[in-house]
Amino acid sequence: MAKKVAVYLCSGCGLGEGLNLEALAKVATKEYKIEIVKTHSALCSAEGRQLIQEDIEKEGVDGVVIAGCSPRVNTEVFDFGPNVIVERVNLREQGIWCHPPGDEDTQMLAEDQLRMGIVKAKDAQVPEPYKVEDISKTILVIGGGLAGITAALEAAKANYPVVLVEKNEELGGWAARLYKQVTLKPPYNRLEEPDIKERIKAVEANPNIKVYTSAKVEKISGAPGLFDATISTKNGTVTERVGAIVLATGAVPYDASKLEHLGFGRFPNVITTDMLEEMARQGKIVRPSDGKEAKSVAFILCAGSRDPEHLPYCSASCCVDSLRQALYFKEKDPDTAVYIFYRDLRAPGQHEYLYKRVQEEGVIFFRSDNTQIEEGSNNRLVIRAKDVLANEDVIVEDVDLVVLATGMVPTTALGEMIVVGAEEEEEKGKKEEGPLVRPDIYFRCDLLNLEYRQGPELPTLKYGFPDSHFICFPYETRRTGIYAAGTVRAPMDMRTTIIDATGAALKAIQCLELTAQGMAVHPRSLDTSYPEFNLTQCTQCKRCTVECPFGALNEDEKANPLPNPTRCRRCATCMGACPQRAISFKNYNVNMIGNMVKAIEVPEEDEEKPRIVIFACENDAYPALDMAGIKRLNLSPWIRVIPLRCLGSMNLIWIADALAKGIDGVLLLGCKHGEDYQCHFVKGSELCNYRLSKIKETLDRLALESDRVRMVQVEIMDYHRLPEIIEDFAKRLEEVGPNPYKGF
Structure with missing residues (x-):
């Protein structure tokens, strides 16, 4: 935890005129005993940043709370190194830009947001990167067609060793069977001899590329930086230690x-x-x-x-x-x-x-x-x-x-369809009477043969293509460190295949370099935190291993979760799944969010100022709220926003904390989910929706109405809907009446 927290209030961008900064300063000094509280007209300026930097160097400040603009802007300006905790309090986009400046309710909103920011900074610890010893920076490319050859050549040009595995006797794949190809050069309308032979010669002449033909991957164990690939060849079996994998096995005709x-x-x-x-x-x-x-x-x-x-x-x-x-x-x-x-x-x-x-x-x-x-x-x-x-x-x-x-069918869609976790989900549904989360689907296609608890191949979308997030993260599959390229990822022509394979090679290189530094690759790029497990509290319920969307957890012989930190994408879905609160991050945990909820001031019932806590996914919902502010849309003054890494990290205890505190309603805003999903962590929003199906029991125990909790799916461009979404929820709360726990 931070030993010395300082608070910095920005008066620029209309904040000084729209808010009582002296009253905000008193929240920090009187309620939380913060010794260093300073106001500046432009904290994002060189002078403003220097003000903070001097306090870090001279006063020993290691926890910085900046109350001003959204945490989604000026991120580099307010980066003071890995040993300083920085917490941003959004008073601009989600404060005076979407609430009336100078209003009592706007001031109360700002003070609550500051309270939550201070509490979060006090509870946070500096993450310690998980660094791998003897990390391999070799890239395994599976498939020797146009995509595989291109990925291998591009990685080798960047001076990374490559192991290229091709099942046939010769490289080339589909491109080698062409009579003519469309020229890739102007005027783009001629036919020419296929250039795949020249590409094959370049591979064979490159000392950074080791080629296995008539070969097959028998199994892959480990994690990014530490994959061990067992390859059967004409001359026997070999094992290669690799750091990242490009799957380029192509497609077959329908x-x-x-x-x-x-x-x-x-x-x-x-x-x-x-x-x-x-x-x-x-x-x-x-x-x-x-x-x-x-x-x-x-x-x-x-x-x-x-x-x-x-x-x-x-x-x-x-x-x-x-x-x-x-x-x-x-x-x-x-x-x-x-x-x-x-x-x-x-x-x-x-x-x-x-x-x-x-x-x-x-x-x-x-x-x-x-x-x-x-x-x-x-x-x-x-x-x-x-x-x-x-x-x-x-x-x-x-x-x-x-x-x-x-048409073309990806090689990942060949063979017998396997549904992973279906039996466990079904059993869980019987016990807990909730809708089932769609289990992972993969085909027994014998390409990767992963030694993962969640299955030996890549989970696929409904058409059989492997992907992690088709909108924002092309190449990235749901297995960290494994990148799909070419027609195995999506139908495409030769030109697109070349571009695609180059992109996959670059993503594999990014994975190697960030993993070596103990950082997440995507979508929380550069994040150095990772989940820590208190196994003395573990009941072996398997919920974390079943619900992790990325196969980051195996199980040991006693059915305890066996974490693989370099596979982890830091979504904290496992943290939300754990009923024992045995999983946490140094800078993000169940107690931290619970304390933020408890920091909210809840007016007495006769003041007629209800309170709504919004748990907003930081990937789409939170930026949508920012967009609403940028567009100067009016939002209800009742709301208090807490960003979550993913709604998959939502623990039911937070809802209980909010309602026990006297909060009138809880609104969860998360990404869209389903077959054509948008959730950045694939299943987070879906899992949250599943957990909410069980909240009725908690509400009944507290003698509260189930209407006090609602989940709405939004995407970033739904910002214009937010005023109506929040207002509709607020009207329903008015009908239900105040939370009877106010004042307790």
Whole structure:
């Protein structure tokens, strides 16, 4: 804990005019016996910062409370080193900018926020980074296709050792099977020889890259900086110590045998883009039925993609692949009739130039619905469709070859689907009568073979792609230190794959460097705290190991949680899950937040000034509250805001503390959750919602109404909704009446 706390009040940005700073100073000096309390017109200025720095150096201040602007701004200005605790009290964005300046209620709000800031600073301890000895800075890349090769080359260029594992005898993957590729250079509309061979030569010539072909990862144990990968090769088994992992195992074409309604398997001259590519590489594109050269060809786009019965998503590269293959025919014989039937043609970025050239070459496009394929005479095909642009039926006869542009399925979605934690969740639901949190889903795809309690592969989204947060954190999977790149992460074309693999390599490097310093990688980047476990209080309930979204906890032989600190993302979900309060962080713990709640002044009932505590997720809800202030939206004067790392860290004891204190209502604002989630910690908001389902028992025990606690999902751009959300909750509290515990 801080030995000497000082409070600094900023009078700039209208704070001096909107608040009674002398009264605020008395809160610090009289109530909390703070000896150093100073006011400055611009604490964020060089002079203001120097004022604080001098007190740190000369007065021995090691706890700094800054009452002024939001903690989301001027973060570097108010960084006084790792040994000084800094607590920011938001009096601007969530004070005078969204409440009337000079008003009694605004002053009371500012004083309560200052009380909570002082209490938090007093309870906090300086985090001690968890530093790993003998950390490895080698990067393991699994998959030797375009994404894997690019990731390996980029990491090696940055002077990091790389171990590249490829299951086939040769590197190259899908890109090595191409006849031609679209040029990556201007004018972007030509076809050229695939450059994958040059990339392979660069890998083989780079001394920083160790390559294993005909190899497979048998198992991976450990954590970031300390992964041990057991690899089976042609010559036996080897173990490599690595610090981070890039998964670049790519995707496979959708099973065309499921597309019988488009003629595949029924008509021999209906093939897939992959089959056409192989023919082109062999030097002759022919009709499978009789070996004759194809003189007319039709491409059917979205064959199985964007279809709820097959692949609900767009496979991204199918359109471009069909445009490229259409030029195979036109470059060889301009008189070849080529048709493209599409729903929506997608040629992103520079591929627009390719699209224009294909048009100029005479390829005929139909935007069509309900495309049907029939067999005519001499094994030729007839295509019937509805041209939605011309609003007329189209019939194309005597087609030699129909090519289905099948979508892509990530390798992480292959094999048997496994649901992790389903039995434990079901048992928990029976005991506690609450809705179940969606367990992690993964496929037994035999790629990573992790020795994690939570399962051997990566948890996946509903389409089978591994991801941690598809909006804010691309590349990052739900297993810290393991980054997905290329088409295993999302459908993409070659250009995007190269960019994607470079990004994944950079994230792996970031992981290595921050882990070496004992810092979190994401989303709480640079955080040096980590959870500490008081195992003497542990009852082996397994809630922390089940609910951790990132596999940061295993279990020992006695079923005690076995933490892996370098896997941890510091969300504190485990802290919120623990009924025994056995888990804490030095600068964030159950008692700290509870003491902040208890620091709020609750007026007597006859004063008619209700109080609402808002627990706001710091990732979306808290910045949304700031945005409301920036936009000068009026918020209820009843609210007192406490930021949480994640609503997953919300412990039910805080609600009990608030209601026992006489607080009239508790509003929890967190990220959206569900299949298309936005929660930065994946499951935090969902877990909080689950825990709240059990709060009725606590409220019944206190003889209080369940309406006094509410959770609302918000995203950062929902700031305009906040006044209405808070006002609706306040009106409901008025109907319910004051908390009967006021004054006790």
